[in-house]
Amino acid sequence: MIILHQPKRAFGLPCPSAFCVKLEAYLRMAEVPYELLEGEPTDAPKGKVPWITHNDKAIGDSSLVIEYLKCEFGDPLDGKLSVKEWALGHAIQKMLEESLYFVSSYSKWADDESFAIYAAELFQGMPEEQRAYVPEMVRGKVLEKFKAQGIGRHSSAEVYAIGCKDVASFIALLGDKPYLLGAAPTSFDACALGVIGNLKDGPFKSPVQDEIRASASLSGYIDRMRANYFSDLA
Ligand SMILES: N[C@@H](CCC(=O)N[C@@H](CS)C(=O)NCC(=O)O)C(=O)O
Numbered sequence: 001m002i003i004l005h006q007p008k009r010a011f012g013l014p015c016p017s018a019f020c021v022k023l024e025a026y027l028r029m030a031e032v033p034y035e036l037l038e039g040e041p042t043d044a045p046k047g048k049v050p051w052i053t054h055n056d057k058a059i060g061d062s063s064l065v066i067e068y069l070k071c072e073f074g075d076p077l078d079g080k081l082s083v084k085e086w087a088l089g090h091a092i093q094k095m096l097e098e099s100l101y102f103v104s105s106y107s108k109w110a111d112d113e114s115f116a117i118y119a120a121e122l123f124q125g126m127p128e129e130q131r132a133y134v135p136e137m138v139r140g141k142v143l144e145k146f147k148a149q150g151i152g153r154h155s156s157a158e159v160y161a162i163g164c165k166d167v168a169s170f171i172a173l174l175g176d177k178p179y180l181l182g183a184a185p186t187s188f189d190a191c192a193l194g195v196i197g198n199l200k201d202g203p204f205k206s207p208v209q210d211e212i213r214a215s216a217s218l219s220g221y222i223d224r225m226r227a228n229y230f231s232d233l234a
Pocket residue numbers: 016017018019020041047048049050060061062063
């Protein structure tokens with residue numbers, strides 16, 4: 001049995017981590033049985049969530065896990081894609097994971113109002129004396145990482161403009177199709193549910209969230225995946 005390790009569900013989302021939603025959505029779409037076990041990045045083989053354990057192996061990174069699952073259980077979602085369809089999905093996934101994900105992360109950590117909401121959840125169980133300084137300390141470290149990555153060097157207006165462009169591009173590529181590449185879901189839809197779905201339905205307000213919610217086709221696409229694959233959480 002696959003054990004999926006990820007932080008606990010929160011904010012009405014399958015998980016506050018987009019990459020965890022991606023992997024759990026993939027497992028559900030591909031109908032691979034799994035069990036959930038709560039885990040934090042500090043316990044993970046690569047220091048990031050999600051990860052899985054299977055047959056005494058621990059495997060980190062959502063994309064590498066999906067590759068592993070395809071080898072072990074077959075490839076019912078992406079197996080029939082043409083090379084061009086796969087390439088389009090891959091390019092879109094990179095836009096979501098290497099660009100829009102950081103905009104989303106920025107919206108939680110950089111914005112004071114959002115950070116207050118996020119920190120209340122993240123540091124919930126912490127003793128009160130520590131809660132007085134640890135959240136701001138952790139926040140400082142994350143903001144430094146944003147500088148190293150690059151997103152932290154922009155003004156918030158610039159960051160959200162980058163995110164809105166990614167969303168506009170996704171909307172144009174989705175068109176009026178039920179799923180990104182056609183009538184059936186692929187692993188790239190699982191990724192979109194993680195990154196775009198968490199932006200849309202999370203409690204963190206931003207111009208990017210407004211842009212997603214304003215699009216009937218994109219909102220409908222996310223809502224459809226929630227209804228089809230996560231109806232038990234509704
Ligand atoms: N490439 C990784 C990215 C995973 C990732 O960035 N996870 C974040 C949560 S969304 C994390 O664990 N961050 C903790 C940290 O960087 O210390 C994947 O696809 O799984």
